[in-house]
Amino acid sequence: MPGPTLVWLRQDLRLADQPALHAAVERGGAVIPVFIHAPDEDLQWAPGAASNWWLHHSLQSLNEALNKAGSPLVVRAGPSLDTLRELVVETGAEAVYWNRVYEPARVLRDQGIKAGLRADGLEVRSFNAALLIEPWDVETGQGGPYRVFTPFWRACLQRGIEQDPLPAPSRLPGPEKPPASLTLDDLALLPRIDWAAGLRATWAPGERGAQARLERFLGQSITGYADSRDRPDQDGTSGLSPHLHFGEVSPRQVLRALRDANISLEHKGPESFVRELGWRDFAHHVLYHFPHTPEQPLNPRFEDFPWRESEADLAAWQQGRTGIPIVDAAMRQLWETGWMHNRLRMVVGSFLTKNLRLHWVHGARWFWDTLVDADLASNTLGWQWAGGCGADAAPYFRIFNPQRQGEQYDPDGRFVRRFLPVLKKTETRYIHAPGAGGTLGYPAPIVDLKASRQAALEAFEAIKNTSTSQTKSSSKAQT
Ligand code: FAD
Numbered sequence: 470m471p472g473p474t475l476v477w478l479r480q481d482l483r484l485a486d487q488p489a490l491h492a493a494v495e496r497g498g499a500v501i502p503v504f505i506h507a508p509d510e511d512l513q514w515a516p517g518a519a520s521n522w523w524l525h526h527s528l529q530s531l532n533e534a535l536n537k538a539g540s541p542l543v544v545r546a547g548p549s550l551d552t553l554r555e556l557v558v559e560t561g562a563e564a565v566y567w568n569r570v571y572e573p574a575r576v577l578r579d580q581g582i583k584a585g586l587r588a589d590g591l592e593v594r595s596f597n598a599a600l601l602i603e604p605w606d607v608e609t610g611q612g613g614p615y616r617v618f619t620p621f622w623r624a625c626l627q628r629g630i631e632q633d634p635l636p637a638p639s640r641l642p643g644p645e646k647p648p649a650s651l652t653l654d655d656l657a658l659l660p661r662i663d664w665a666a667g668l669r670a671t672w673a674p675g676e677r678g679a680q681a682r683l684e685r686f687l688g689q690s691i692t693g694y695a696d697s698r699d700r701p702d703q704d705g706t707s708g709l710s711p712h713l714h715f716g717e718v719s720p721r722q723v724l725r726a727l728r729d730a731n732i733s734l735e736h737k738g739p740e741s742f743v744r745e746l747g748w749r750d751f752a753h754h755v756l757y758h759f760p761h762t763p764e765q766p767l768n769p770r771f772e773d774f775p776w777r778e779s780e781a782d783l784a785a786w787q788q789g790r791t792g793i794p795i796v797d798a799a800m801r802q803l804w805e806t807g808w809m810h811n812r813l814r815m816v817v818g819s820f821l822t823k824n825l826r827l828h829w830v831h832g833a834r835w836f837w838d839t840l841v842d843a844d845l846a847s848n849t850l851g852w853q854w855a856g857g858c859g860a861d862a863a864p865y866f867r868i869f870n871p872q873r874q875g876e877q878y879d880p881d882g883r884f885v886r887r888f889l890p891v892l893k894k895t896e897t898r899y900i901h902a903p904g905a906g907g908t909l910g911y912p913a914p915i916v917d918l919k920a921s922r923q924a925a926l927e928a929f930e931a932i933k934n935t936s937t938s939q940t941k942s943s944s945k946a947q948t
Pocket of ligand 1: 698706707708709710711713714742745746747748749750752809810811812814815818836840842843844845847848849850851852854855
């Protein structure tokens with residue numbers, strides 16, 4: 470009988486379609502699932518408060534499932550390599566398996582850990598559990614990474630994105646003597662002052678919650694997704710992003726669920742939904758090949774962009790006090806629920822980086838702390854898109870008019886009224902511009918939309934002709 474296998478869990482908090490766990494069971498011997506809390510290893514991007522809330526509950530749910538299957542979760546805190554080595558000594562493990570992650574700091578860490586454990590004589594294997602296409606699976610005709618989504622996605626589709634998900638193990642052979650474990654409370658992931666009521670009311674972290682959300686989406690919204698996905702006043706998108714981020718469901722399982730429900734990927738709704746999963750893979754592709762992008766623009770021209778600094782404006786944006794109802798309602802949705810509709814992420818991103826002309830990294834950092842789906846790949850891509858400086862980004866000179874966005878995508882003001890009760894009784898024709906309608910009590914906009922748009926265009930003119938030929942890049946071996 471082979472010695473035990475440690476399965477190091479990170480962003481793959483599920484039992485079904487879990488390649489590392491599956492391979493450990495196939496190998497034979499005891500299977501010991503391990504979670505190591507090591508936020509320092511994420512350098513400047515340690516998980517924020519909303520992510521930690523989710524992680525606590527996701528681990529709780531995973532632990533229940535693992536317990537039932539026969540091998541409870543071992544929770545430790547400390548440097549990952551040292552902790553894995555300690556566990557190897559304590560358990561006599563002969564192998565360590567994990568599913569890959571793609572954040573630059575974690576890629577480097579995992580490369581070092583793989584080399585270190587192999588040098589110790591252990592069998593080490595890593596797997597893809599998170600993506601349809603891993604960052605190194607496709608390349609341009611010239612042999613480099615993609616920076617534009619459409620050819621990237623075409624290459625993915627040509628390669629083939631569907632793969633059978635793995636079944637959940639019916640039983641996990643646990644070790645004779647389970648190693649000591651911290652409790653989840655020891656990790657202190659939950660907020661000390663409880664601000665999470667809105668999160669609790671909105672989400673059910675864990676594999677079961679993910680499956681329930683997927684089923685609901687396939688039953689109710691997928692057919693009309695192509696049209697309703699832009700409407701924050703409707704429940705038109707899947708809400709799967711935090712579940713996908715924490716690996717409570719895999720994109721392979723999502724594709725399989727579409728097939729099982731006889732939903733043709735040729736139809737407009739499902740086709741555009743699967744394309745969004747493609748954007749998620751694209752975000753990982755870009756982050757992996759351009760690891761400097763969480764802090765620096767992909768388009769180097771923007772290194773000299775004349776961003777403004779204003780703590781007061783940033784605070785007004787963060788707290789939903791800009792005087793622009795659709796922006797304020799969106800920022801309050803984020804604060805209350807830990808999530809924001811994609812259309813509104815674009816609107817508030819444009820408002821911050823163009824009307825307020827504040828650096829997109831300020832926006833990325835606020836989202837990082839407040840989103841339950843905060844994801845370094847998708848958040849970086851989204852913010853560089855909003856700031857006009859990233860891969861396949863909105864050109865900087867295309868500036869959303871938030872008032873018009875509100876009128877177009879929240880035409881009856883239902884969304885605004887939900888998150889800004891102070892405007893509940895405002896007539897619909899004034900709901901997106903209460904200043905203009907003379908609504909008493911609502912603050913005036915902190916910037917003039919027209920003048921700030923013009924100022925942004927002039928700032929862009931100043932950097933427009935800077936050379937763009939030098940883009941930093943680096944490719945890494947897989948971990
Ligand atoms: P659906 O419309 O149901 O889409 C299905 C899945 O596809 C999503 O769950 C998500 O995993 C993926 N997806 C959809 N749109 C995108 C996209 N534009 N880029 C990458 N993946 C996408 N998404 C995150 O998961 N984490 C983030 O931190 C994040 N930050 C963002 C910041 C900005 C400024 C912008 C503009 C977008 C950001 N997004 C981020 C992308 C997108 O807004 C969310 O993925 C989406 O709103 C999640 O809702 P949903 O699950 O209902 O999406």
